[in-house]
Amino acid sequence: xxxxxxxxxxxxxxxxxxxxxxxxxxxxxxxxxxxxxxxxxxxxxxxxxxxxxxxxxxxxxxxxxxxxxxxxxxxxxxxxxxxxxxxxxxxxxxxxxxxxxxxxxxxxxxxxxxxxxxxxxxxxxxxxxxxxxxxxxxxxxxxxxxxxxxxxxxxxxxxxxxxxxxxxxxxxxxxxxxxxxxxxxxxxxxxxxxxxxxxxxxxxxxxxxxxxxxxxxxxxxxxxxxxxxxxxxxxxxxxxxxxxxxxxxxxxxxxxxxx
Amino acid sequence: xxxxxxxxxxxxxxxxxxxxxxxxxxxxxxxxxxxxxxxxxxxxxxxxxxxxxxxxxxxxxxxxxxxxxxxxxxxxxxxxxxxxxxxxxxxxxxxxxxxxxxxxxxxxxxxxxxxxxxxxxxxxxxxxxxxxxxxxxxxxxxxxxxxxxxxxxxxxxxxxxxxxxxxxxxxxxxxxxxxxxxxxxxxxxxxxxxxxxxxxxxxxxxxxxxxxxxxxxxxxxxxxxxxxxxxxxxxxxxxxxxxxxxxxxxxxxxxxxxxxxxxxxxxxxxxxxxxxxxxxxxxxxxxxxxxxxxxxxxx
Numbered sequence: 001x002x003x004x005x006x007x008x009x010x011x012x013x014x015x016x017x018x019x020x021x022x023x024x025x026x027x028x029x030x031x032x033x034x035x036x037x038x039x040x041x042x043x044x045x046x047x048x049x050x051x052x053x054x055x056x057x058x059x060x061x062x063x064x065x066x067x068x069x070x071x072x073x074x075x076x077x078x079x080x081x082x083x084x085x086x087x088x089x090x091x092x093x094x095x096x097x098x099x100x101x102x103x104x105x106x107x108x109x110x111x112x113x114x115x116x117x118x119x120x121x122x123x124x125x126x127x128x129x130x131x132x133x134x135x136x137x138x139x140x141x142x143x144x145x146x147x148x149x150x151x152x153x154x155x156x157x158x159x160x161x162x163x164x165x166x167x168x169x170x171x172x173x174x175x176x177x178x179x180x181x182x183x184x185x186x187x188x189x190x191x192x193x194x195x196x197x198x199x200x201x202x203x204x205x206x207x208x209x210x211x212x213x214x215x216x217x218x219x220x221x222x223x224x225x226x227x228x229x230x231x232x233x234x235x236x237x238x239x240x241x242x243x244x245x246x247x248x249x250x251x252x253x254x255x256x257x258x259x
Numbered sequence: 260x261x262x263x264x265x266x267x268x269x270x271x272x273x274x275x276x277x278x279x280x281x282x283x284x285x286x287x288x289x290x291x292x293x294x295x296x297x298x299x300x301x302x303x304x305x306x307x308x309x310x311x312x313x314x315x316x317x318x319x320x321x322x323x324x325x326x327x328x329x330x331x332x333x334x335x336x337x338x339x340x341x342x343x344x345x346x347x348x349x350x351x352x353x354x355x356x357x358x359x360x361x362x363x364x365x366x367x368x369x370x371x372x373x374x375x376x377x378x379x380x381x382x383x384x385x386x387x388x389x390x391x392x393x394x395x396x397x398x399x400x401x402x403x404x405x406x407x408x409x410x411x412x413x414x415x416x417x418x419x420x421x422x423x424x425x426x427x428x429x430x431x432x433x434x435x436x437x438x439x440x441x442x443x444x445x446x447x448x449x450x451x452x453x454x455x456x457x458x459x460x461x462x463x464x465x466x467x468x469x470x471x472x473x474x475x476x477x478x479x480x481x482x483x484x485x486x487x488x489x490x491x492x493x494x495x496x497x498x499x500x501x502x503x504x505x506x507x508x509x510x511x512x513x514x515x516x517x518x519x520x521x522x523x524x525x526x527x528x529x530x531x532x533x534x535x536x537x538x539x540x541x542x543x544x545x546x547x548x549x550x551x552x553x554x555x556x557x558x
Contacts, residue, residue, distance in 0.1 A: 082420045104407070104428070111431045118431070119424030125434055125500040147435050 002064055004029045004173060004205045005050075006073075010059030012042075012049050018229040019045040022059070025224060025234065029066070029172070032199060032206040034220030034237060036213065036252070042229040043209040047175050050207070051094060052076055052084055065091060066172055089119050093166035097178040099158035102165070103150045109136065109161055110146040116169045135164040139194060156187035160194065167198065176208045180215055192218050213256045217241060225249045276364040283330040284362040289313055293331040293486070297477060300488035305450025306418070307401050312484040322355060322380060323481030325397030329359065329378045332393060332477070338366045340374035345382040345523065345540030369543050381444075383465040385522045385544040388474035390491065396459040398480040401487065403447045403457040423455050426498060434503055443508070449496045450489055458495075464507045464523045469495040514539045517548035 003026040012020040019042040027033050035043050049056040061076040067090070076084065088094070096102040103112050113132040114122075122128055129146075136143050139160040141153075150158055159179060166174060179195070180188045196219060199206060208220060216223060216237060223240045225233040225248065232246040244250045281287065289311070296310040315323040333339065339359050343352040347369040355378060356367045368374050371386040378395040388394065404414045407425045417423070426447050433441045446463035450456045458469055459478060469476065469489060476489040489495060499505040513520045515536050522544055527536040539545035 081416070085420060085422065107428055107432050108435055110435060111428050114431055115425065115428050118427040119422065121424075123427070123501050125431065126502050128431065 001028055003027060004031075004064055004066075005207075006060075006062040006064075007050060008060045008062075010046065010049060010061065011057045012045055012054070013057055018042075020049060020056070021229040023226075023231055025231070027173070027205050027207065029205055030199075030203045031222065032208055032220045033222050033224065034216040035207065035209045035224045035226060036211060036216055037226035038211060038252070041226040043211075043226055044177055046226070047177055047207065047209050050076070051088065051092065051175055063087070063173070067091060089116060090169055091172045093169075093171040093174040095162055095166055095174060095176040095179045097181045099150070099155070099162045102162040103158065105149065105151050107149070108147050109141070109150055109153070112150060112161060112165050113168050116165060120169055131168060132164075135168050136161075138167075138198070139164040140190075154187075156183055156191060159183065159191055163191075163195070163198070167202065167204075170202065171204070173205045173207075176206060178210050178212075179208070180210070180212065188215075195219065213241065213253065225252070277361045280362050282335070282363060283333055283359070284316075285313065285327065285330045289327075290331040293327055296486050297328065297331065297488060300477070300486045301475070301490050303454070304489055304493050305448075305454030305456040305487060307485045307487045309484055310486050312481045315481065316358075319482040320399065321351060322378070322397035324479030324483075324486075325378050325380070325395050325481075326355060326358070326479075327481060328395045328477050328479035328486065329376060330362075332395075333359065333363060333365065333376055335363065335365060337375045338368050338373055339363075340368050340371065340377045340543075342377065342379045342382055342384070342541075342543075344380070345384075345525070346542045348542065351380065370547075371543050379461075381460055381462070382523070382540060383461055383468045385519075385539070385541040386547075388468075388472055390473040392474040394472075394474050394476040396461075396476065396478045398457065398459040398478045398485075399482075401457060401478070401480040401483050401485040403455045418454060421453070423449075426455060427500070430498060430500065430503075434500070440499065440503060440505070446505075447498050449498065451493050452496070455498075456487060456489075456495075462508065462523060463497065463505075466495070466497045466505075467507065471495075510537060512537050514545060517545045517552065519545070519548060 005027040008024045010020055010023045023046060037043050048054045050061055063074045063076055065074055110129060110132045113135050114128040117128050117131060133143050133146060136146055141157055141160055150161055153161060180191055192215060210216060220237045223237040224231050227248040233240055233249050241253060244253050293310055296308045300308045313327060315326055317323060341352040341356045343349040346352060359365060360367050371384040376393045376395060380397045402414055403426060404417055408414050430440050444460045444462045445457055446466055448456050448458055448466060458466060471492050471494060473491050475491055478487045497505040510524045514522060514524055515538050517539060519539055522539045522541055524537045525540040527538055529536050
């Protein structure tokens with residue numbers, strides 16, 4: 001099987017601080033890759049650099065678009081800005097930690113979901129609404145809340161709305177930056193459950209950045225452990241979590257509370 | 260539209276020009292730089308061009324952008340008409356007209372057909388424009404995407420990549436809240452199938468008049484320091500949805516004065532008992548129709 005995304009030797013420094021140091025990995029279709037590490041270990045920088053939201057210093061990110069007929073791999077750092085933005089709209093999605101950053105708070109839930117459709121050229125109000133309604137059902141938001149502002153939603157609902165907004169154009173690759181951060185445990189559990197279902201039914205590939213081992217254990221197939229901008233350990237999730245080799249991973253896992 | 264020095268204009272004009280001021284108030288260099296920006300604007304229909312907006316002897320929001328554009332393109336043999344809310348006799352219109360009469364000594368008029376340059380706020384005249392006329396619009400906020408994107412860097416990127424999906428979100432919200440597209444003025448348009456443009460606060464009733472107009476249309480925003488233009492015979496399309504097509508306002512009664520059923524009507528409150536009058540907002544159009552009616556009715 002061909003990988004969907006190849007990252008090789010990606011580096012990014014902020015002055016003297018090395019945020020990402022020669023990071024390489026491959027992501028396959030339908031796979032969830034977890035990236036774990038403490039605050040400041042370069043997880044979010046890595047995610048933003050992959051999406052070219054911040055410029056990387058060196059390295060290469062190659063994306064094998066399944067929708068691209070020719071099968072030519074796309075070099076994310078060398079495609080034009082318009083191609084990149086088109087890719088981000090059609091085939092990639094970005095789920096942010098704070099739903100407020102990913103949503104338009106001044107327009108209704110329906111419009112939030114519909115925006116990506118309108119971005120990709122849909123111009124039929126009725127169809128956009130039907131599609132938005134379908135996605136609200138998918139993420140378990142009552143459809144009678146469709147014309148309410150996201151500000152009136154609870155934190156968990158906002159996060160699910162953000163998920164619907166990203167998934168409506170059926171992306172292949174979703175980048176998630178701590179999607180469950182700041183939610184209480186029961187809401188987290190529901191969101192994780194939902195995400196696991198959606199990922200399976202839509203055959204999504206996900207890069208999931210988090211500092212929560214529970215989330216990783218539940219969702220991720222493979223795991224990357226980052227410390228001070230370096231990948232210190234990687235492998236199958238269970239393998240890494242049950243038999244950590246690197247001292248940082250060991251201390252990370254032993255620090256987790258087990259109820 | 261040739262800008263000449265005051266002492267070389269027509270003898271009649273030379274007398275009425277205010278001493279100590281250059282023709283059309285602005286100095287020649289400024290007018291030239293604005294005209295250069297205008298040429299760019301005409302070359303890229305609907306695209307916003309930055310220009311060095313000057314301080315004018317009036318506050319921002321009173322039409323400083325429009326006045327600078329008018330001052331830059333007006334010549335001694337032009338005839339100027341100024342309208343505000345469709346009327347020629349409101350404070351702003353009267354004062355701007357008087358200002359140009361003072362500093363240019365040019366002819367002014369209230370008749371749409373007589374004018375060669377028409378500066379406007381809020382309305383496009385009901386009388387069809389013809390080739391050779393220049394419309395000058397006073398624009399408060401030139402950026403159509405501003406409501407959804409506060410960053411100028413981002414909106415410029417959106418323009419350059421034609422990313423206009425977000426604008427439909429506004430129309431979507433209208434339909435969701437009110438059942439129809441309720442944006443009544445400053446209704447966003449696509450110019451020449453490329454750039455999205457704010458047509459200044461004209462009612463959406465006037466949007467179809469911008470399309471394929473034989474007149475040159477110039478837009479000036481003084482505070483925001485932006486110019487844009489729609490050259491003659493350029494397509495201007497109002498945004499809409501396939502199942503909610505663009506439509507203009509309609510009234511179920513004719514104008515009380517001239518009986519027109521085709522013009523844009525203003526609601527005028529006449530007394531404290533709830534008396535109301537519906538009259539044409541374009542005073543020149545209304546007056547002319549009344550003048551045509553009188554010989555039949557009175558004699």
